[in-house]
Amino acid sequence: MILNRFLPSSKDTWLWRLATLDDRQDILTLVVAHFQQEIDGVFTPDPPLFLRNLGQGLIMQEHNPLAEQIIVARDTATNQLLAWAWIVRGVHVVYAPEELADARFAHVDLNISQRTRITLLAQTLQQWELWARCGMIPVISSSTVRADQQAFLKLHEQAGYTVRGSIAYKKLL
Numbered sequence: 001m002i003l004n005r006f007l008p009s010s011k012d013t014w015l016w017r018l019a020t021l022d023d024r025q026d027i028l029t030l031v032v033a034h035f036q037q038e039i040d041g042v043f044t045p046d047p048p049l050f051l052r053n054l055g056q057g058l059i060m061q062e063h064n065p066l067a068e069q070i071i072v073a074r075d076t077a078t079n080q081l082l083a084w085a086w087i088v089r090g091v092h093v094v095y096a097p098e099e100l101a102d103a104r105f106a107h108v109d110l111n112i113s114q115r116t117r118i119t120l121l122a123q124t125l126q127q128w129e130l131w132a133r134c135g136m137i138p139v140i141s142s143s144t145v146r147a148d149q150q151a152f153l154k155l156h157e158q159a160g161y162t163v164r165g166s167i168a169y170k171k172l173l
Contacts, residue, residue, distance in 0.1 A: 003159050006122035014082050014120070016127065019070040021058050024051055026081040027072070034110045038146050057086060066135040071127055073120055083108040083120040087128050089137050101132040103142035106152075118155065125159045129172065138173040 008016065019027070028047055036045050054070070061068045066089065073083040084107055091102040106124045108117045125142075132140050144152055144166050156168035 003122045003126060003155075006119050007126065008123060012119075013077065014073045014075050016071055016073045016123065018061065018065075019058060019072045019084060021055060023072050023081070023084070024054055024058070027054060027084050030081055030084065030107055030109060031105075035107055035146075054086075057088070066131075069127070069131045071124070073123070081109065082112060082116070083124065085124040085127065087131065087140075089132075089135055091141070098138045101128065101135070101137040101140045103128060103140065106142070118151070121152065121155055122159070125155065129159075129170070132172055136173065138171065140170045140172065141167060142169075143167040 028051055031050070032045070032047065039045065057068050057070055061070055068086070068088045070086045071084065072081060074081055084105065086104040087101050088104060089099060089101050091100040092098070093100065106121060108120045110117070128140055128142075140161075142156060142161070146152065149166055153163050153166070153168060156170075157163055159170070161168035161170040
């Protein structure tokens, strides 16, 4: 993988872990602060609905870790939420039999440095791939609705994804 230079290391000031129900409010705060404006005018943000769906995903993850993966990266000194990501399995396109691991979210705190944001996103892609391989899911799909998406999609290309518009695919198996 081209992104090996971004692998977690002792130099990182954060740790990744599986999210728990206790992380929900911090995730919502990050989403509203940095990403809600991306859907405003198209969708009606509903924080209680988001928290309910996130909670269901977290419970599913707890009982079947290969059904969904929701991860968080927190600063080791302050415990601040720096990034979070959510990917699910069981998605199929209507024109092919392969199962997809479908990325729902990959968010980073936009107040941190660009270098740290890129590193966290690269580590997210690595985590998704490891998870999908463990579940023997043949394809990962990641998309974006952000207006500024070039760096995000370029990172996918560097990780071996094929980018079509705002959707990136990677065949694993």
